[in-house]
Amino acid sequence: MQGDVIVVGSGPAGIVVALELANAGHEVILVESGGLRFSGHSQYLGDTPYFDPRVHAAMSQCTRRQIGGTSTIWGGRCVPYDPLDFDERPYISDSSWPVSYQEIAKYFQRACDWFLCGDAEFDIRNIPEVTQKSIVPQLPDGEILTSRLERWSLPTKFGQEYLRELNSCTRIKVVHGLTCTEIECDDSGRRVTGILAKTLGRKRVRLKSRAYVLACGGLETTRLLMASDRKHVGGIGNHSGLLGKFYMGHISGRIAKARFGTPPKQTIYGFDRDAKGIYLRRRFSFAREFHHEKRLPNIVGWLANPDIYDPAHGSGVLSFAYLMLTSPVVGKFLASEAIRAAARGGLSRRIVFPHVVNMLRDMPSTLFFISNFGYRRFISRRKIPGFFVYSKSNVYPLHYHGEQMPNRDSRVSLAEDCDVLGLRKLKIDLRYTARDIDGVIRAHQYWDEYLRKHSCGYLEYIASDLQASVWEQAADGFHQIGTTRMSEYPDSGVVGKHCNVHGFDDLFIASSSVFVTSGQANSTFTIVAFALRLADYLRSVVLQK
Numbered sequence: 001m002q003g004d005v006i007v008v009g010s011g012p013a014g015i016v017v018a019l020e021l022a023n024a025g026h027e028v029i030l031v032e033s034g035g036l037r038f039s040g041h042s043q044y045l046g047d048t049p050y051f052d053p054r055v056h057a058a059m060s061q062c063t064r065r066q067i068g069g070t071s072t073i074w075g076g077r078c079v080p081y082d083p084l085d086f087d088e089r090p091y092i093s094d095s096s097w098p099v100s101y102q103e104i105a106k107y108f109q110r111a112c113d114w115f116l117c118g119d120a121e122f123d124i125r126n127i128p129e130v131t132q133k134s135i136v137p138q139l140p141d142g143e144i145l146t147s148r149l150e151r152w153s154l155p156t157k158f159g160q161e162y163l164r165e166l167n168s169c170t171r172i173k174v175v176h177g178l179t180c181t182e183i184e185c186d187d188s189g190r191r192v193t194g195i196l197a198k199t200l201g202r203k204r205v206r207l208k209s210r211a212y213v214l215a216c217g218g219l220e221t222t223r224l225l226m227a228s229d230r231k232h233v234g235g236i237g238n239h240s241g242l243l244g245k246f247y248m249g250h251i252s253g254r255i256a257k258a259r260f261g262t263p264p265k266q267t268i269y270g271f272d273r274d275a276k277g278i279y280l281r282r283r284f285s286f287a288r289e290f291h292h293e294k295r296l297p298n299i300v301g302w303l304a305n306p307d308i309y310d311p312a313h314g315s316g317v318l319s320f321a322y323l324m325l326t327s328p329v330v331g332k333f334l335a336s337e338a339i340r341a342a343a344r345g346g347l348s349r350r351i352v353f354p355h356v357v358n359m360l361r362d363m364p365s366t367l368f369f370i371s372n373f374g375y376r377r378f379i380s381r382r383k384i385p386g387f388f389v390y391s392k393s394n395v396y397p398l399h400y401h402g403e404q405m406p407n408r409d410s411r412v413s414l415a416e417d418c419d420v421l422g423l424r425k426l427k428i429d430l431r432y433t434a435r436d437i438d439g440v441i442r443a444h445q446y447w448d449e450y451l452r453k454h455s456c457g458y459l460e461y462i463a464s465d466l467q468a469s470v471w472e473q474a475a476d477g478f479h480q481i482g483t484t485r486m487s488e489y490p491d492s493g494v495v496g497k498h499c500n501v502h503g504f505d506d507l508f509i510a511s512s513s514v515f516v517t518s519g520q521a522n523s524t525f526t527i528v529a530f531a532l533r534l535a536d537y538l539r540s541v542v543l544q545k
């Protein structure tokens, strides 16, 4: 098969690159390992037994092999990286990006258009229709901010949303059920001669084009490069010995509750909506200068519900949600396995009776919730992303989501055994460090001081041993960052600033694996911003030659 460009992987990154290039007049082949619908046979190709379940989710929970990729099961939260992430931060080693924030920020509006999440405005102060600008009254923006926003997409499942456009575009050939197993190079080892791909029935296909874009997701892209090791020790892109290293996700969890002393009814604990009806959510964050002054990693916090599995919350709504999400019959139709696992809270037995009592005691609000939320979540096209319950006592758990700092010992590598197509399985070794833990604890200390300084409340710690609690909750797998890191020069990374594998001018990566740092943001919005930038570069430079 031949085209101008071959894009491997049809998640958000692959679909955006493919459609952008095809719409600019180029012939594109979009190759996807999975099918139009979910199939266990394809999904199994990405499975590996080599990971520690205490710190990493199973690949079957954190990826999806089908057209649309993992966006088929994602939550839809859209958050860009911050200017801080691209700053020089000598206090965080190996954190230097070869591109600036401005170079990426100019793609944010186009990214919003792809996600269908409205305007690229992430500051509540610039959204006139929302009148209360701070999370609680009298809490100004200063070293701590509460004006920064996340936006929510439909949630936009890229396969479903863009399939018609993919199928109707004559310049795109979508080939599904075909898994790329090796990138082949010429004798110089600096030019790709083709990509070898196989069907589940082991039929072999060689794909050829002028340029190749790997968009297989953070870990599978790295795996494919590592497995292409005929001419390159450790795989294509391993010239610096860094392929697979610096694996990062995020550090998240709860160690405290925010107890506000302000009027309870004026606490913004749930979603706002802008004039276009897009769901927005506020978060506690820090000013850029404050981060630098305190040498603090990037981290945010947002107000959350009490743990829904614990009936002590007394809320009929939360109890109803718990019973539904943990139901063996309906649970799987309501939310992804990851969300259902969180709802179970690690308990081995499902609690039923006390939750039913909560629902009976709280019947009017439970019934109102069922009809109102049910419609907004399951019938309307723009789905409400979740629900939050009001706290009369004005106390809310604070959920943190922070940067995991670059660490070359945190890595993935190839195991000896292979999947059914002969591709070696991944060994995953995601490692947090004491510095990640310290960042979380200090952030809480600063949030607490700020609330007290403005007489708005304070933080109440849930955990008695903060260090132990943050360590225990540190786990990811859903955001797969850093294993093909970007660098100015080949000796310190895998790809250059145009996402080309160093030494190649026909092999590119569209994935969060190229990110140098993990920031506080969930990755997908910035993945798409980079995918748009790559499409522009391919169109205006590579395919012009």
Ligand SMILES: Cc1cc2nc3c(=O)[nH]c(=O)nc-3n(C[C@H](O)[C@H](O)[C@H](O)COP(=O)(O)OP(=O)(O)OC[C@H]3O[C@@H](n4cnc5c(N)ncnc54)[C@H](O)[C@@H]3O)c2cc1C
Residues within 6 Å of the ligand: 008, 009, 010, 011, 012, 013, 014, 031, 032, 033, 034, 061, 062, 063, 064, 065, 066, 067, 068, 069, 070, 071, 073, 074, 075, 076, 077, 078, 079, 178, 179, 180, 181, 215, 216, 217, 218, 220, 221, 224, 336, 338, 339, 478, 479, 510, 511, 512, 522, 523, 524, 525, 527
């Ligand atoms: C439960 C859950 C909730 C999430 N919620 C959010 C959220 O709210 N916000 C956010 O920003 N992120 C979220 N994420 C993460 C988000 O889904 C990913 O960041 C995003 O999908 C990555 O896009 P991608 O295109 O890089 O890769 P993917 O979406 O993973 O797509 C990669 C594609 O490549 C294909 N592929 C892999 N290997 C090969 C091969 N060898 N040959 C051919 N094809 C191949 C795969 O089948 C897949 O279709 C969530 C993830 C999960 C699991």
